Amino acid sequence: MNALVGLLRKEMLHIVRDRRTLAVLILLPIVQVVLFGYSIRTDIKDVRLAIVDPTPDATTLALRARFAATGTFRTVSVLANTSALETLFQTDAAQVAIVFGPRFGEAIGRGEAAQLLVITDATEPNSGVARENYVSAVVQSFAADLPPHRGDIRIDTRIRSRFNPTRASANLFVPGLMAMVLTIVSALMTALSLTREKETGTMEALLVSPLRPWQIIVGKVAPYVVISFASVIAVLAEARLIFGVPIQGSITLLLAEGLLFILVSLALGILISARTSSQRVAMMGAMLGTMLPTQMLSGFVFPIESMPRALQIVSYIVPARWFVTIARGIMLEGVGLTYLWRETLVLAVMAAVLLAASVRSFDIRLD
Amino acid sequence: MTELAIDAKELTRTFGSFTAVDHITFDVHAGEVFGFLGANGAGKTTAIRMLTGLLRPSSGSARVAGYDVATESESIKQVIGYMSQRFSLYDDLSVRENIELYGGIYDIPRAELRQRVSDVLTQLHLENAEKELVRSIPLGWKQKLAFSVALLHNPKLVFLDEPTSGVDPVTRRQFWELIYEAAHRGTTVLVTTHYMDEAEYCDRISIMVAGKIEALGTPADLKRQAGVSSVDDLFVALARSA
Amino acid sequence: MSATPSAVSVKDLTKRFGNALALDAVSFDVAPGELFGFIGPDGAGKTTLFRILVTLMVADGGSAIVLDDDVVRDLWSLRRRLGYMPGRFSLYPDLSVEENLGFFASVFGTTIQREYDRIAPIYSQLEPFKTRRADALSGGMKQKLALCCALVHKPEILFLDEPTTGVDAVSRREFWDLLSRIKGPELTIVVSTPYMDEADRCDRVALIQRGKILAIDTPHALTAAFDRPLFSIAAADRYHTLQAARGFPRVQAVYPFGATLHLTDARREVPAAQTVAELSSYLREHGVPDAHVEQTPPTIEDLFISRMGAPDDRVVA
Numbered sequence: 001m002n003a004l005v006g007l008l009r010k011e012m013l014h015i016v017r018d019r020r021t022l023a024v025l026i027l028l029p030i031v032q033v034v035l036f037g038y039s040i041r042t043d044i045k046d047v048r049l050a051i052v053d054p055t056p057d058a059t060t061l062a063l064r065a066r067f068a069a070t071g072t073f074r075t076v077s078v079l080a081n082t083s084a085l086e087t088l089f090q091t092d093a094a095q096v097a098i099v100f101g102p103r104f105g106e107a108i109g110r111g112e113a114a115q116l117l118v119i120t121d122a123t124e125p126n127s128g129v130a131r132e133n134y135v136s137a138v139v140q141s142f143a144a145d146l147p148p149h150r151g152d153i154r155i156d157t158r159i160r161s162r163f164n165p166t167r168a169s170a171n172l173f174v175p176g177l178m179a180m181v182l183t184i185v186s187a188l189m190t191a192l193s194l195t196r197e198k199e200t201g202t203m204e205a206l207l208v209s210p211l212r213p214w215q216i217i218v219g220k221v222a223p224y225v226v227i228s229f230a231s232v233i234a235v236l237a238e239a240r241l242i243f244g245v246p247i248q249g250s251i252t253l254l255l256a257e258g259l260l261f262i263l264v265s266l267a268l269g270i271l272i273s274a275r276t277s278s279q280r281v282a283m284m285g286a287m288l289g290t291m292l293p294t295q296m297l298s299g300f301v302f303p304i305e306s307m308p309r310a311l312q313i314v315s316y317i318v319p320a321r322w323f324v325t326i327a328r329g330i331m332l333e334g335v336g337l338t339y340l341w342r343e344t345l346v347l348a349v350m351a352a353v354l355l356a357a358s359v360r361s362f363d364i365r366l367d
Numbered sequence: 368m369t370e371l372a373i374d375a376k377e378l379t380r381t382f383g384s385f386t387a388v389d390h391i392t393f394d395v396h397a398g399e400v401f402g403f404l405g406a407n408g409a410g411k412t413t414a415i416r417m418l419t420g421l422l423r424p425s426s427g428s429a430r431v432a433g434y435d436v437a438t439e440s441e442s443i444k445q446v447i448g449y450m451s452q453r454f455s456l457y458d459d460l461s462v463r464e465n466i467e468l469y470g471g472i473y474d475i476p477r478a479e480l481r482q483r484v485s486d487v488l489t490q491l492h493l494e495n496a497e498k499e500l501v502r503s504i505p506l507g508w509k510q511k512l513a514f515s516v517a518l519l520h521n522p523k524l525v526f527l528d529e530p531t532s533g534v535d536p537v538t539r540r541q542f543w544e545l546i547y548e549a550a551h552r553g554t555t556v557l558v559t560t561h562y563m564d565e566a567e568y569c570d571r572i573s574i575m576v577a578g579k580i581e582a583l584g585t586p587a588d589l590k591r592q593a594g595v596s597s598v599d600d601l602f603v604a605l606a607r608s609a
Numbered sequence: 610m611s612a613t614p615s616a617v618s619v620k621d622l623t624k625r626f627g628n629a630l631a632l633d634a635v636s637f638d639v640a641p642g643e644l645f646g647f648i649g650p651d652g653a654g655k656t657t658l659f660r661i662l663v664t665l666m667v668a669d670g671g672s673a674i675v676l677d678d679d680v681v682r683d684l685w686s687l688r689r690r691l692g693y694m695p696g697r698f699s700l701y702p703d704l705s706v707e708e709n710l711g712f713f714a715s716v717f718g719t720t721i722q723r724e725y726d727r728i729a730p731i732y733s734q735l736e737p738f739k740t741r742r743a744d745a746l747s748g749g750m751k752q753k754l755a756l757c758c759a760l761v762h763k764p765e766i767l768f769l770d771e772p773t774t775g776v777d778a779v780s781r782r783e784f785w786d787l788l789s790r791i792k793g794p795e796l797t798i799v800v801s802t803p804y805m806d807e808a809d810r811c812d813r814v815a816l817i818q819r820g821k822i823l824a825i826d827t828p829h830a831l832t833a834a835f836d837r838p839l840f841s842i843a844a845a846d847r848y849h850t851l852q853a854a855r856g857f858p859r860v861q862a863v864y865p866f867g868a869t870l871h872l873t874d875a876r877r878e879v880p881a882a883q884t885v886a887e888l889s890s891y892l893r894e895h896g897v898p899d900a901h902v903e904q905t906p907p908t909i910e911d912l913f914i915s916r917m918g919a920p921d922d923r924v925v926a
Contacts, residue, residue, distance in 0.1 A: 006471025010460065017459045017500075201699040205758070208663045208693040209716045210685065364684070366665045406777030407748045506651050532775070533651035533803055535818060536914050540864050547848045562804075563778055564867040568847070586868060597867070599778055599806075606779040 024284050031292070046305065047131055049073040050094035052082050059105035059114075066142050067098070072134060085119070090333055095121050096131050108146065174239045175327030176300030178232055178258065179320040180291070185228045186262050187290040190269030191282040193220050198277035204366065213362040221266050228262045229255075248334025254327065257340075260347045261323040265290065267354030268319075274361040294320035322346050370397045370433075372524045372555035373418060377427035380413050387413040389578035390427060395571075397523070400546060400556045402566045402586075404598075405575030406606065411559055414575070415526055418557075420444055432523045445473075448517035452529035455513035458502035462493055465501060466516055473520035487515045507538035514545055518554065525549070527558040531565065543568055563599035572598070574605055581605050616641040616766055616797040617662065621671035624657050631657040633820040634671065639813075642794040646811035647801040648909065654820040655801035656696050659770045662799075663693045676765055689717070692764035694755045696771045702744030706735050706754055709743055710761060717762030724761050730790050731757050749780025756787065766797040773802055785810045805910035816913050823916040828909060835907035835915065837861075838881040840888065841869040843901040853895040857888060864914065871911060 015022060049067060053060050067073045076094055079085065088094040101107070101115030108114045118135045197203040197220070206216060232255065239245035247254065272285040296302065297311065298320035304312055315321045322343045329335045329343075337344065373395035380388040388410045395401045405411045416422040418431050420440030428435065434442045449455075456465045466487055470480040488494050491511050496504055501512070510530055517525050527546075531539040543565065550556055558569070566572050567586050574582040582589050582605055586598055595601050617639035624632040632654045639645045647655050660666040662673055664684040673680045678687045700709045707721070710732075714720050725732070731753055738746065743754065752772050759767060769788075773781040785807065792798050800811070808814045809828050816823040816831075824831055844850040847865065854863045854872055861875040874884045881904045892900040 006468050009471075010457065010464075010468050013460055013464065014457070200702065201695060201697040202701055204665065204695045204697075205693070205699040205713070206716075207665060208688055208691070209713075210689050210718075211716055212685075365667065366660060367667055406779060407775070409777075535650035535653075535917060536805065536910050537864070537917060538650075543865060544851075547851075551848065561775065561777060564806075567867040568865060602778045603782060606777075 020281060021284075024288065028288070031288075045072055047073050047134070048076045048093060048095045050077045050079065050085060050088050050097040051075060052079045052085065052097060052099040053104075054080055054100065055103050055105075057103075057105035059108055060100050063100075063139070063142050067138055070134075070138060073138075089119075089121050090329075090335055090339060092121075096135060098135065172328075172332075173300075174235065174243075174245050175324050175331055176298060176320075178235050178327055179261065179294055179298055179300060179323050181231050181235055182228050182258065182262055182323075183265050183290050183294045183320060185231055186224055186265030187269040187272070188283065188286040189224050189227075190221055190266050191273040191286045192279055193224070194270065194273035195277055195279045195282040198273075199279055207364065207366070213364055214359055217270060217359060217362060221270070224266065225259075225262055228265075229259070232258045245331070247331050249330035249336060253336060254330045257323065257326050257330070257344060257347070260344070260351055261319060263351040264319045264347060264354055267351065267358045270358035271354065271361055274358070274363065293318040297321060298324045300324055319347060319350055322350075371395065371430070372397045372399070373401075373429065373431050373557070375418070375427070375429040378414065378417060378424055378429050379426045380410075380417060380422065381425045386578050388417070391575070391578075391580045393573055393580055393583055395524075395555060395557060397555050398550055398553050399570045400550045400558065400568065402569035402572035403557055403559045403575075404566055404572055404602070405559075409575040410578040411575055412528075415528065415557075415559070419447060419449060419526060446523045448520070448522040448525035450513045450517040450525070450527050450530055452532050455516065456501045456509060459500055461498050461500055462488070462504065462512060463497040465512070466519065469516045469519055475520055483519060487512075487519070491515060507534045507541075510534060510538075511542060511545060514542065518549060522554065524555040524557065527556065529560055530558065531560065531562065539565070563597065563602060566598040574602060576605055614641075615639060615674075616643070616676060617645075617799065618674040619662075619671070620673075622658070622661065622668050622673055623670035624654075624661065624666070624668050630820050632661075632668070635817075635820070635822055636671075637815055637822060637825055639797060639799060641797050642792070643812045644788060644792045644798045644810070645800070646808055646814040647799070647817050648803075648805055648808050648814050648913070649801075649817035650803050652819065653817045655817060656770055658817075659693075659696075659768050659799075659801060663691060663768050664688060689762075690765045692759035692762070692767045694759045694767070694769045694772055696774070698751055698755065700743050700751070700755055700758060703742060705740050705742055706746070707739040709754060710758055713758040714761045719762055721761070724763065727763065728757055728760055731760070731787055747780075748776045749783065752776055752780070752784055753787070756784075760791065765795065767799065769798065769800045771801050771803065773804065773807065781807070805908065805913060808909040814909070816909070816916065818913070818917045824912065831909060831912050832907050835912055837873055837877045838884065839905055839907045839911055840872045840874070840881075840884060840902055841866070841905040842872060842888070842892070843869045844892075844897050844899055846897070850892065850897045850900060853892055853897050854888075856895065857891050859884070859887065862915070866911075869905075871905070873915070 051064055051067075053064070064075070064078075068075055073096070077084075077088060082099060085094070085097055088097070097119040099117040099119065101117070104114050104116070116139060118132065120131050120135075197206065236247065236251075236254075240247065268290055269286065272289060273282050276282055276285065294300065297304070297315040297318045299315075300320070304315050304321065307315070326340050326343045326347070329340050371394050373393075375394065376392050377390045378388060378392070379386070379390050391414065403411055403415070413422065417424050417436055418429055420431075420436055420443040423437055428437065430436070431443050432446045434440075434446075436443060457468070460468065463484060466484045467480065470483065475483065488497055491508070493508065493512065496508070501509060504512075514527070514530060517527075531542050534542070539562070546556055546558070546568075558565075560566065569586065571583070571585050572589070573580050582601065584592075589601055590596060590598065593601050593604055595604060615638040617637075619638070620636050621634045622632055622636070623630075623634050635654070635658065647658070649655055657666070661668050662675055662680060664680050664687055667681055675687055676690055678690070680687065701712070704712070710721055714724065721732075735750065735754055735757060738750065743751065746754065756769070756772065759769070773784055776784070781804070788798060788800070789810070808831075811828065813825065813827050814831065815825040824834070826834065842850060842854060847870065851863065851865065851870055854860060854870060857863070857872070859874050859876055861873040863870055863872040872888065885902045885904065889900060889902045892902070
């Protein structure tokens with residue numbers, strides 16, 4: 001019994017004295033609980049609503065007021081016809097639109113079925129369904145409140161999810177998946193490759209050579225650029241061929257943006273490895289610093305608008321967030337640089353800054 | 368007739384088609400200091416692994432402290448000590464914690480353990496360092512401590528794998544004094560080393576070349592037979608003729 | 610840039626790691642074409658010194674000039690001109706002998722072919738194994754490969770950090786034979802080793818312990834500098850003899866040395882024959898009847914022991 005107790009005590013001491021691993025072990029679940037807790041929101045709020053009302057009358061105005069009164073919806077635009085709706089959705093100004101049929105109030109007054117078309121921007125699957133349900137609920141409660149002497153009122157809500165007609169989950173996940181794959185290959189593998197060199201001692205030999213830091217970095221990192229690129233193409237091809245995910249926009253632009261994102265991830269990998277010579281620590285650093293944020297805060301699975309303000313602000317510095325927006329825009333909405341120039345600029349600046357920092361952080365000595 | 372601490376007969380170990388240890392036969396008397404020499408890759412480590420019960424022989428037999436290595440390896444582990452150059456102590460545990468840990472592993476009763484811990488600390492002049500982590504004490508202290516820990520449970524036989532690697536000449540000699548004292552008290556010591564002058568300190572030595580024992584005897588006899596004046600020259604002569 | 614006579618010129622070099630003083634105002638010069646050895650145990654500061662000289666670390670104080678280049682300011686120029694073999698095996702385990710060598714050649718802008726004649730003395734021993742993975746080589750072979758890689762780009766100076774540590778006696782000899790063959794007026798070689806007997810293979814050696822240089826000179830001059838007669842005692846029961854000799858009233862130091870014991874007399878001016886006589890009779894009276902005492906020439910190890918002071922004390926900055 002003595003031996004077992006001694007062994008247990010020793011293991012506890014090892015764990016307690018390895019500060020870095022201990023910090024990660026304690027922090028990781030705490031961080032994850034916070035992120036998961038705040039990200040998984042089935043309730044929705046502050047939904048941007050566009051209204052198309054060709055023939056405004058007392059009834060439509062009443063219903064519009066009802067939507068405004070819920071506090072869940074915020075009317076961003078009132079249009080006379082649907083032509084400008086497209087733009088509103090593409091620029092993400094509106095997330096839901098309701099389109100009143102012509103002479104809505106008259107139809108209800110005559111006791112006929114009145115048409116109400118609900119359009120949701122369902123590029124985020126969870127929120128799309130939730131928003132539809134909410135809209136339906138508001139409309140049904142309005143209909144129930146209508147005076148019975150106006151005759152039978154039947155409001156048909158035909159719900160059509162634009163930009164994701166098949167609502168295939170693959171469509172929605174592919175951009176986020178690309179970001180995940182690229183983060184793993186670029187950030188994680190780069191960090192591991194550099195620290196492995198340090199761990200085996202070969203870095204010493206490399207350093208005492210005419211090789212400059214940028215040469216060592218490019219030499220070690222270039223293969224991973226190629227591999228990352230190949231993964232991107234593989235993911236896209238798979239998505240296209242097996243799941244029928246469309247790429248509405250320019251493939252060239254998508255690949256170019258992918259390259260930009262790869263550069264950002266690579267730089268992050270190099271920065272992480274500059275701080276440590278242990279592969280284990282590099283792996284944990286890469287997980288904490290790149291993979292976890294990509295998974296949780298890029299909009300990959302959990303919509304960013306549903307997160308508390310603090311997390312939304314944090315998500316601005318997560319490169320994957322910008323890339324996912326770009327990828328979704330190109331793949332699902334077919335837009336180009338004119339709409340995505342802001343996000344592209346952010347990624348480009350990140351890439352430039354991080355790459356410069358990573359070359360600087362590379363030690364030309366062991367000290 | 369003195370008891371044999373180690374009695375190996377035609378001990379062999381193969382790995383696939385490669386024969387690491389090739390039918391070695393030798394014995395070690397109780398209380399002897401025996402030098403087990405050979406180049407890296409000659410088969411020393413494999414042989415020692417078999418003798419400590421860590422590896423099963425492919426053929427042949429060996430008895431260590433009276434127990435058979437193939438069938439009674441657990442009993443062997445109770446009565447032997449082991450100190451390896453690569454590892455013996457935990458870097459992130461203190462001096463005292465290391466001693467206590469091994470005391471616990473070998474089931475030394477509490478009161479007795481306390482006494483032995485303080486004996487070791489006194490003997491090695493480590494009283495002031497007992498709370499220091501092993502990683503921050505000098506190499507020489509580590510090695511002497513590792514040796515004492517290997518002896519903590521009063522084993523009949525202790526295996527030392529390159530115990531003095533890298534330390535200064537004075538500390539090496541101090542270490543060998545510890546070895547002599549242990550041998551004087553009756554503990555058999557089997558030691559491997561790359562310092563050929565340390566081979567001279569041993570009562571008898573064996574030299575392994577390519578899995579076989581090519582020399583076995585006292586340093587003085589072997590040197591005389593080979594017509595050389597140092598074990599270093601003996602080693603070279605054997606290796607070159609193999 | 611004036612031509613300095615030294616290949617390496619170090620003045621008051623100091624390096625600390627936290628509270629520990631690794632190098633304590635070390636100064637020395639190495640002449641061009643010399644085979645210069647640093648002899649000392651682990652923790653003496655050999656690796657730290659080498660890392661500073663090959664531009665991998667920056668000292669906290671003092672200066673170091675290698676081949677007329679300052680190790681801090683002129684590091685890019687120096688890195689072309691020197692060859693380095695780190696203490697740990699630092700080649701790629703999953704690449705073959707040929708691939709490793711080819712890589713290091715390419716990093717310096719050359720190929721194995723082009724340098725073949727020059728590295729032939731060593732590479733010829735490796736060539737039969739050139740497709741073997743580096744991690745499948747024996748210890749001695751690994752060292753030869755590492756030496757080859759350090760040499761392939763025609764450096765003007767080589768720094769070899771403990772190239773023979775952990776390697777068997779035969780391989781060690783072969784390695785030093787190789788060094789003797791490749792050294793020349795155009796190649797200065799600086800080696801470190803914990804094995805005192807290897808000092809004799811160097812042109813000059815520096816004994817280093819706990820960050821300080823204990824002595825620098827040719828091996829011959831160093832042993833001649835031993836300041837008093839040295840005696841060896843041969844007897845059957847060495848342990849018992851050691852205890853007895855410790856009690857000799859005139860003893861300054863006595864310690865095991867290979868097959869014998871070495872002893873120095875605290876009285877420097879007494880003739881050797883007298884010590885032999887007094888010691889022999891003392892031992893005979895104290896239970897060592899078969900003691901054979903005679904004067905013996907000192908070795909580098911004897912010198913090291915006499916100079917090094919108390920072992921293993923910690924040095925605090």
